[in-house]
Amino acid sequence: MLLILYTCFVAAVCASVPSVPLHNAAVPGTMMPVIGLGVGAYGLQGGGNGEYWDDDVAEAAVGKWLALGGRRLDTSLKYYNDIVGVGRALSATTVPRSEIFVTSKVDDPFGYDTTMQHFATILQSLNTSYVDLLLIHWPGPIAYNFTAGSAITCPDGDRGKST
Numbered sequence: 001m002l003l004i005l006y007t008c009f010v011a012a013v014c015a016s017v018p019s020v021p022l023h024n025a026a027v028p029g030t031m032m033p034v035i036g037l038g039v040g041a042y043g044l045q046g047g048g049n050g051e052y053w054d055d056d057v058a059e060a061a062v063g064k065w066l067a068l069g070g071r072r073l074d075t076s077l078k079y080y081n082d083i084v085g086v087g088r089a090l091s092a093t094t095v096p097r098s099e100i101f102v103t104s105k106v107d108d109p110f111g112y113d114t115t116m117q118h119f120a121t122i123l124q125s126l127n128t129s130y131v132d133l134l135l136i137h138w139p140g141p142i143a144y145n146f147t148a149g150s151a152i153t154c155p156d157g158d159r160g161k162s163t
Contacts, residue, residue, distance in 0.1 A: 017071070022133070030132065032101050036072025037065040039086055055085030062089035066100065075126070076105035077118055078137045087127035097128060105137035 019031035039058050046052075053061070062073060066089065075086050083104075090097065104126065106118040119134065 017069075032133065033070075033072040035070075036074050036101070036103070037062065037070055038074040039083075040074070040076060040078075053085075055083075055088070058083075058085030059089045059092075060085075062086050063092065066093045066095050071095070071099055072101040072103070074103045076137050077107040077122060077125075078105060083122070083125040087125050091127050101132045102126065102128065103133040103135065104131045105135045107137055 017033045017035045019033050022030045075083050104122045106115050
């Protein structure tokens with residue numbers, strides 16, 4: 001009974017989730033839902049540190065989230081254990097990709113070339129040609145040579161819609 005109530009609550013919330021404009025987006029008019037599913041797991045495989053999500057758990061969670069009406073996903077290479085499952089769920093859903101807002105993060109890049117390698121890996125793992133928002137997962141104390149507000153273009157021409 002509790003699961004049914006929770007499912008109904010989530011479906012009702014997802015159906016009415018507001019979005020906010022990203023004023024510095026590379027694509028004018030980009031809107032981001034304010035509630036999303038973070039698919040990172042903080043546990044360790046084999047136990048410890050919390051719940052561990054492998055690709056199968058991530059795929060099931062994202063599939064359920066999208067079926068309930070959720071439209072924002074947050075993933076990262078830094079999570080190590082879920083990004084391929086998210087990609088499988090994105091490929092399997094009947095929800096058009098244009099209706100799903102995907103945020104991902106490059107894993108502590110050390111310069112442009114590493115950032116581009118990580119970005120290409122993200123796109124391949126998620127099985128998508130773009131992400132809606134690309135972030136540096138944890139920039140740390142190191143100074144990076146990035147141009148604020150510029151869209152990142154992968155060598156094969158794919159672009160992040162907002163950086």
